[in-house]
Amino acid sequence: MSSSLESTLSREWLRRGPLACALWPLSLVFRSLAAVRRGMYAAGLSRAARLPVPVVVVGNIFIGGTGKTPLTIWLVDALRNAGYTPGVISRGFGSAALAAPQLVTASSAPADVGDEPVLIAARTGAPVMVSRRRAEAGRALLAAHPELDIIVADDGLQHYALARDVEIVLFDGRGVGNGWTLPAGPLREPPSRRRDFTVVNAPELTPTLAASVAPRAAGGAVPVQMVLAGxxxxxxxxxxxxxxxxxxxxxxxxxxxxxxxxxxxxxxxxxxxxxxxxxxxxxxxxxxxxxxxxxxxxxxxxxxxxxxxxxxxxxxxxxxxxxxxxxxVSARIDRALADQIVEKCRGCTSA
CATH class of the missing domain: 3.40.250 (Oxidized Rhodanese; domain 1)
Structure with missing residues (x-):
């Protein structure tokens, strides 16, 4: 039943059919609550923890997989090539309940820390820490590895309790689906959500797709194409x-x-x-x-x-x-994106 419901919603989220239209009023409530929550952090009413090194967040607003892990691996390598010593923090989805931040290695059990963090640790060799609270993960990672001078937050876009210096929003060939937020559509936040960079994981980046994922209101640069090759x-x-x-x-x-x-x-x-x-x-x-x-x-x-x-x-x-x-698989992305991210990080000040 769960699989059938998921398939039905996935189909509806790519079009504005009867079910999506029926759920649209609820999506307005969801969108308003998300905006209020984000606004509280932006206004300082809710406090975001700032780490003493720059934080780059890789995330998405389209629910489900868009290719964040390959992008994170690419970014760690790009930062290392630019002279940084990066570490990675993650929520550790698919893991057991984490009572405290836990360091991840290539030999860690995915059931304990999540499958994606294990893969990132294995592919990059970078220190990885998981925790339900990203700020706690960041502090624990820096305590264990004081040599780190930048942190990549894997899938932490909506975790506003962690202050960030650079935001990268990733889409795939599905674009923004029907353009509506949950539960009428596949989006956690509206496409107009501001960010620093937009990446699209698709074999072809058409003008229509580019315009849908990065409207002018989003404030980011022209979308950059990512291709997964294996x-x-x-x-x-x-x-x-x-x-x-x-x-x-x-x-x-x-x-x-x-x-x-x-x-x-x-x-x-x-x-x-x-x-x-x-x-x-x-x-x-x-x-x-x-x-x-x-x-x-x-x-x-x-x-x-x-x-x-x-x-x-x-x-x-x-x-x-x-x-x-x-x-x-490996992500193939224009080197210019790495240069732009590095330039923005070098303009960040420590906490």
Whole structure:
């Protein structure tokens, strides 16, 4: 029932159909409450904690997955190349209840700290801290790693209790959907929400898409395109064994593609673009894989995302399944964006 409702809402959120129109009055209430909450922090009525180093927030206003984790990984590398020593803080979605901030490593259990923080730690090698309260995570991270001189907040756009110096809002090819806020549409905040930079994760950035995600009222620069690229696969039980997606396509055989991410269709489309014709298995975001969705599946090759792989490696039955291959992806973004972010960070003052 939950999956069916989610599918129905996802369809409605991309158009202004009868259900979306019926929910529109509620969306006005949601939008007003969000505006009041943000306004209280802007006016100083609610206090935002400021850390002693610049904070760059990566987030979205479109509910669900738009590619924040690959963008965060790209940003950490870009900041490091510019001479910074970055760390990452995150809420740790999909984790157990966190009683206190917890440091994340590549070997941390996703069930304890969340799958995305583990992936970020593994891909970047940067210190990562998770906590329900981002300011607490930031303070704990700086205490554990005093060498850090900048912090990237993964998915913290609406967490106004943490002061930020730079905001990056990420969209994908769905743009702003029907343009309405929850529950009539997919947006947490209206498209006019101001930000410093707008990034669009899409294979093509059309003028219409660019205008919808970054209206003049948003105050940011012209949207920058991000493309997620992945052309190789690594065997889960032996990552040193690699092959290209083109080679997998040439082999033939039955291929199953599974994705427990916010927008599984994007992963499947990338595989099809590489010449594969997989059977598609979309799973809920942050799926824990304890049910082993591959147990009764007949497939010669099973392709999964990196985010899913960090959980599959924790489950013996899956980690030893020779059919499972991981498809790493990397964000490709114009270098000029990194230069602009760095320039803005260098103009920040410490608390």
């Amino acid at each position: 052309d190789v696969a690594e065997r889960l039980l032996a990552p040193s064994q690699r092959t290209t997606l083109a080679e997998l396509a040439a082999r033939g055989g039955k291929v199953l593609a599974a994705a427990g991410i916010g927008n599984p269709g994007r992963f499947f489309a990338m595989l099809r673009a590489a010449g594969l014709e997989p059977e598609e298995l979309p799973l809920p975001d942050h799926h824990d894989f304890r049910d082993n969705p591959f147990a009764d599946r007949r497939a010669d090759v099973i392709l999964v995302t990196e985010k899913d792989a960090v959980k599959c490696r924790q489950i013996e039955e899956l980690s030893n399944d020779p059919r499972i291959w991981v498809v790493p």
